[in-house]
Amino acid sequence: AQSVSQHNHHVILSEAASLELGCNYSYGGTVNLFWYVQYPGQHLQLLLKYFSGDPLVKGIKGFEAEFIKSKFSFNLRKPSVQWSDTAEYFCAVNRAAGNKLTFGGGTRVLVKP
Amino acid sequence: DGGITQSPKYLFRKEGQNVTLSCEQNLNHDAMYWYRQDPGQGLRLIYYSQIVNDFQKGDIAEGYSVSREKKESFPLTVTSAQKNPTAFYLCASSPRADNQPQHFGDGTRLSIL
Numbered sequence: 001a002q003s004v005s006q007h008n009h010h011v012i013l014s015e016a017a018s019l020e021l022g023c024n025y026s027y028g029g030t031v032n033l034f035w036y037v038q039y040p041g042q043h044l045q046l047l048l049k050y051f052s053g054d055p056l057v058k059g060i061k062g063f064e065a066e067f068i069k070s071k072f073s074f075n076l077r078k079p080s081v082q083w084s085d086t087a088e089y090f091c092a093v094n095r096a097a098g099n100k101l102t103f104g105g106g107t108r109v110l111v112k113p
Numbered sequence: 114d115g116g117i118t119q120s121p122k123y124l125f126r127k128e129g130q131n132v133t134l135s136c137e138q139n140l141n142h143d144a145m146y147w148y149r150q151d152p153g154q155g156l157r158l159i160y161y162s163q164i165v166n167d168f169q170k171g172d173i174a175e176g177y178s179v180s181r182e183k184k185e186s187f188p189l190t191v192t193s194a195q196k197n198p199t200a201f202y203l204c205a206s207s208p209r210a211d212n213q214p215q216h217f218g219d220g221t222r223l224s225i226l
Contacts (some may be wrong), residue, residue, distance in 0.1 A: 009153060034214060039204070042118075044156075044203065044217040047143060090155055100171065101215060102153035 001025035004093050014112050015083055021076040023091030030096035033074040035065055035105075039087045047089070047100035050074065051096075061085070072079050082111045116140065117218035119204050124223045126191070126198065134189045134221045136204030146205040146215060149173060156203060158210035161207075162187055191223060199225050 025031065035047040048059025055067040061080040074091060084106045091104040126132045138145065144163050148156040151170045159170030161182040177194025181187055187206075191198045203220045207213035 004155075006155075036217075038154075043219045044205075046214045046216075049114075049214055099161065100158060101146075103157070105153050105155040 002093060002102050004085075004091055004097065004102050006107050009105065010108045010110070011015075012108050012110045012112065013081060014094055017111075019076075019085070019109065020076045020090055021072045021091075021109070023076065023104055024072050025062070025074070025091075025093040025102075026072065026096060027093065029071075030082035031093050032096055033069045033090040034072075034101070035059065035063070035076050036090045036092060037085075037087045038090070044090070047076070048082050052068050081109075081111050085109060086111045099109060117204055117206055119202075119218035119221050122219065124221055124225050127208075127226050129193045131192050132223065134191070134202055134204075134223070135189045136189065136218060138185055138187075138204075138206045138207055138216075140208075140216060140220075141184070142206035142208050142216070143184070144207045144209060144213070145181065146207075147177070147189045148185070148203045148205065150182055150201040150203055150220070156158060159189065159202075174215055184196065198215060198223055 003026045006102045033050040036044045037047045038044045050057045050067050073108045088106045088108045092101045094101045120135045146161040147159040160179040162168040178190045204218040205215040207215045
């Protein structure tokens with residue numbers, strides 16, 4: 001069975017700092033990769049997705065993620081965070097043409113003003 | 114505006130009772146999903162449905178049941194057999210079951226009295 005690991009459960013940083021959240025998955029075949037964000041009191045929203053093509057994916061709100069197949073990783077980055085980036089971030093994976101999304105445990109990010 | 118409506122937002126249940134959580138979508142999506150969200154564990158798939166009158170068990174289906182009699186509705190029943198039902202439940206939908214980002218509702222928080 002596939003699994004998804006997010007290395008950090010909690011991250012605290014100051015505004016303007018750079019953010020990188022790790023995500024590794026265990027499935028060896030072709031995968032689709034997603035990052036979702038859950039802002040306080042709001043529903044889960046898609047931040048970005050990777051299906052194929054350029055492994056560097058740009059998402060909303062200045063986020064990007066890089067798919068490194070050899071490392072089974074899909075890390076999320078933002079060069080300069082804002083207080084409004086305070087949220088919980090979830091990495092998710094499904095097999096290409098698959099119908100079951102597997103989520104990581106989530107990383108709570110707190111950005112101090 | 115199209116979206117997913119989950120009701121109620123908060124639900125309390127006595128031990129030994131079954132309770133049904135509502136999920137309605139007006140996005141004309143074929144596929145619908147139920148997840149359970151627990152702190153530090155991310156989202157775990159309970160059941161999913163790719164089309165009307167069809168559904169499959171997810172990773173943690175024991176103690177739960179679903180029905181999909183209409184395209185827009187996918188209610189989840191938490192039965193008395195579910196040993197630890199206190200959790201946050203999220204409903205999601207996608208245009209098709211494969212390769213598609215999922216759209217999420219606002220969730221229902223279930224607590225046992």
